[in-house]
Amino acid sequence: MADSAPLHIRMHADDNVAIVANDGGLPAGTTFPSGLKLIEKVPQAHKVALVDIAEGAPVIRYGVVIGRALKALPAGSWVHERLLAMPEARSLEGLPISTVRPAPQEPLSGYTFEGYRNPDGSVGTRNILAITQTVQCVAGVTDFAVQRIKSELLPKYPNVDDVVALAHTYGCGVAIDAPDAIVPIRTLRNISLNPNFGGEVMVVSLGCEKLQPERLLPPGSIPLVDERNVADVGENATSQLDVVCLQDEAHVGFMSMIDSVMRQAEEHLERLNSRRRETVPASELVVGVQCGGSDAFSGVTANPAVGFCTDLLVRAGATVMFSEVTEVRDGIDQLTARAATPEVAQAMIREMAWYDAYLQRGQVDRSANTTPGNKKGGLSNIVEKAMGSIIKSGSVPISGVVPPGEKARAKGLLYAATPASDFICGTLQVAAGMNLHVFTTGRGTPYGLAEVPVIKVATRSDLARRWHDLMDINAGRIADGEASIEDVGWEMFRLMLDVASGRKKTWAEQWKLHNSLVLFNPAPVT
Amino acid sequence: MADSAPLHIRMHADDNVAIVANDGGLPAGTTFPSGLKLIEKVPQAHKVALVDIAEGAPVIRYGVVIGRALKALPAGSWVHERLLAMPEARSLEGLPISTVRPAPQEPLSGYTFEGYRNPDGSVGTRNILAITQTVQCVAGVTDFAVQRIKSELLPKYPNVDDVVALAHTYGCGVAIDAPDAIVPIRTLRNISLNPNFGGEVMVVSLGCEKLQPERLLPPGSIPLVDERNVADVGENATSQLDVVCLQDEAHVGFMSMIDSVMRQAEEHLERLNSRRRETVPASELVVGVQCGGSDAFSGVTANPAVGFCTDLLVRAGATVMFSEVTEVRDGIDQLTARAATPEVAQAMIREMAWYDAYLQRGQVDRSANTTPGNKKGGLSNIVEKAMGSIIKSGSVPISGVVPPGEKARAKGLLYAATPASDFICGTLQVAAGMNLHVFTTGRGTPYGLAEVPVIKVATRSDLARRWHDLMDINAGRIADGEASIEDVGWEMFRLMLDVASGRKKTWAEQWKLHNSLVLFNPAPVT
Ligand SMILES: [Ca+2]
Ligand SMILES: [Ca+2]
Numbered sequence A, B: 001m002a003d004s005a006p007l008h009i010r011m012h013a014d015d016n017v018a019i020v021a022n023d024g025g026l027p028a029g030t031t032f033p034s035g036l037k038l039i040e041k042v043p044q045a046h047k048v049a050l051v052d053i054a055e056g057a058p059v060i061r062y063g064v065v066i067g068r069a070l071k072a073l074p075a076g077s078w079v080h081e082r083l084l085a086m087p088e089a090r091s092l093e094g095l096p097i098s099t100v101r102p103a104p105q106e107p108l109s110g111y112t113f114e115g116y117r118n119p120d121g122s123v124g125t126r127n128i129l130a131i132t133q134t135v136q137c138v139a140g141v142t143d144f145a146v147q148r149i150k151s152e153l154l155p156k157y158p159n160v161d162d163v164v165a166l167a168h169t170y171g172c173g174v175a176i177d178a179p180d181a182i183v184p185i186r187t188l189r190n191i192s193l194n195p196n197f198g199g200e201v202m203v204v205s206l207g208c209e210k211l212q213p214e215r216l217l218p219p220g221s222i223p224l225v226d227e228r229n230v231a232d233v234g235e236n237a238t239s240q241l242d243v244v245c246l247q248d249e250a251h252v253g254f255m256s257m258i259d260s261v262m263r264q265a266e267e268h269l270e271r272l273n274s275r276r277r278e279t280v281p282a283s284e285l286v287v288g289v290q291c292g293g294s295d296a297f298s299g300v301t302a303n304p305a306v307g308f309c310t311d312l313l314v315r316a317g318a319t320v321m322f323s324e325v326t327e328v329r330d331g332i333d334q335l336t337a338r339a340a341t342p343e344v345a346q347a348m349i350r351e352m353a354w355y356d357a358y359l360q361r362g363q364v365d366r367s368a369n370t371t372p373g374n375k376k377g378g379l380s381n382i383v384e385k386a387m388g389s390i391i392k393s394g395s396v397p398i399s400g401v402v403p404p405g406e407k408a409r410a411k412g413l414l415y416a417a418t419p420a421s422d423f424i425c426g427t428l429q430v431a432a433g434m435n436l437h438v439f440t441t442g443r444g445t446p447y448g449l450a451e452v453p454v455i456k457v458a459t460r461s462d463l464a465r466r467w468h469d470l471m472d473i474n475a476g477r478i479a480d481g482e483a484s485i486e487d488v489g490w491e492m493f494r495l496m497l498d499v500a501s502g503r504k505k506t507w508a509e510q511w512k513l514h515n516s517l518v519l520f521n522p523a524p525v526t
């Protein structure tokens, strides 16, 4: 890239700045194909003025004002954070509500994938036996059982992809009646119901834990599968929760516990094994998008490509969730303006206000998210950073909000309110019903989940080259001038259909790289 | 036990109540060997008045006032929670400070175990290669590497017991500059330095995480082992932290990361393998005690036996830590009174006040610890419950306080301030330098740690019988009248020396039952 032609990247037609894409930046005197000439050196990923910007005039990137010029900035000058007056901190009062009405986009039809239809209407992209646990106490026993299930039972059920122990650190030793305890409890409940688990819920419980199985999965919360999990019959038929309780008096000796778990697992494996993929429309995708290990190119290559793909998915009738409160907080006015209805905008404001208060209790504010590397990398302020993150959400209206731990119940673009922490965000998106995960990274992370396939997108080519067997897509080709945002967005869309269909495995799946589920527990431990 | 002779158990010479030990309780008219006759039915584990207690007179158990009689309670009557006026809530003001001076106990000499001496003077009970991780991002890669280390390298180093990945959910996506972030950070640091890891610290880092290796383990925090980890030479020799950074540009392809981890691991395995157990005094034991899945017998059989053993250990010069803030909070006056110095008492009060405030921020109080099962099981109130938990600490003076995540630096009985959560408590005791863990349980839990052997003590014989290959000691024999508290305490002491020496494995070790390390992070996530 160092030897390639001078290249700047503009994010939006209204922008009066663009960023320099070339490795090592570009020297004064460089002339771009557009005729723009640099009047000073501009480092890589930093901004150049595309036109003369008067003192006090807005500096526009991503189509939004990221600041005002502190002095006149002639075309071709370096626009860095010391030349910009930061926008006011975004209050949650007086926000624009549903003021932006994006032009309706043409529906995208004819795209399908091969998925597993579930009794509740959702569609899985994998066929996994998940073992729910009420409490960390049972994690060791469950792991032991899962090892034996994998070696002794799974080979008999070739249509089942995997057996996954849903371990977590919640369930006891926690303030379970605290107001905020609802978050981790509903998260665990909804993880059990993720479409990739086929409605085959089985629970391992200790017996004396605070989070009793009936509290975790109350009657009516799991689907009725067949006669073997019926608690009542006829018109009142409801499902019976399948629980192995280690403290059950029938258990004598450790192996009797393992036998119980294996016996119950086999019943579910039999049913899962009989399932077959069928052709379903792309509208059955529930995609969670997030970023981690971000760099200055995240908002320039990978995230815009995700945003383009988000629009494709929504046009195809699918569900896309974007998240990460602390990374979008400063773009709240953009989000409320794009809300499909005032109710959606109010729900977003509620979630942001809740998070502000949560951070304040811990004596931090939203700036706890930013890093010193951001400015060095060309991001002038948190508004600009937020725009680079929000861009994953594309341009369609925001049609719903998913509070942390709840299930997504609408189609279209949803704001799933989660922390930015890769693992907590991913876990909450699993709970929301995600059946495919897209993760962009600039610095590189080997992130993966056992529950849902993760497509990883590199923001730059040198990462994609070095991590050739960890990154699934190279969005760095955009910065190299070798592909457009649209090209990479379409590549991503097609790869999603392949991965969702099981025709392709992600690299994280190939290597079985699995990060922990990490619960968001805003309540105290005891 | 149902057919055995009527038995009541008194905990302290000053007590005017005792509890009924017999299965199913005892009917009115039952006469004990002492001549005491029940004037009404008393359920198992519930209290009987040993003498006539006048209205308004103190009801004494564990030698302390657990309440005042709301009406006259004749000898032989059932003393339950509705007959007791609860003691005042314990304020942290005006507490007795070092008022109790336990009679000095005779030193216990001549007891030894076979342990691994470390460069820093501590002694390990196991010889484990632990792989420290700065952030959850690297957990999948580290797990992959550990599997290969176990299958390809460990067989070449037969003196090494195990290879353990110290996975956790901290390191990024957290408010790392929040005031309370010090707790999880120092916890991770001190876990790396647990005596069972022989000072062989190796770190897997991602590269861009907030918790950088130098922040986790600053210069000077790890011991100088030999010339291979020297950062400087001669008089200024300091150790060089051994870090595998996945984002290092030298890594091309996933397997290059695995190779790096394995290459570094082998260097540490070589040194660990050359270590040999040597005879050391029992004073080198650092024992963490806690309880979980408690029942009414916890405070009657297992915990008192632990308390007796605590006294033995302290007489032998060892370190014993008791913990679990919310379970001892209501016995704070007992603890401050037993503090060896006013400074120790003040440190305890500080920790309790900090925890009160932490719970209040989350809109809960210390009663969040109690369960409905407690009263049904015969525990009249939180004071009585706290006494049954504190009794693990024996009768010696409390000679120090360990704040959460810090290392224990004194001998004798220490109060390690931790939540009661089994996993968080255990994790913080690992960080404090525990080389042996004792865990009492009534309802039963298969709890185990990969880092430190866990001796599990059953509070009753029926659990010990059913869970014969999970429970290491049956303290239920005390309730059965078959053994005294002293008998079981001595059995525990001897088993500790055997387990510490590697002559015996605990059941959790036999089955490799390993619970997660769970960090105490009172600060927000981002
Ligand atoms: Ca069943
Ligand atoms: Ca992010």
Ligand SMILES: [Ca+2]
Pocket: A290, A291, A292, A324, A420, A421, A422, A425
């Ligand atoms: Ca993230």
Ligand SMILES: [Ca+2]
Pocket: B290, B291, B292, B293, B294, B324, B327, B389, B420
């Ligand atoms: Ca306890």
Ligand SMILES: [Ca+2]
Pocket: B290, B291, B292, B324, B420, B421, B422, B425
């Ligand atoms: Ca505990």
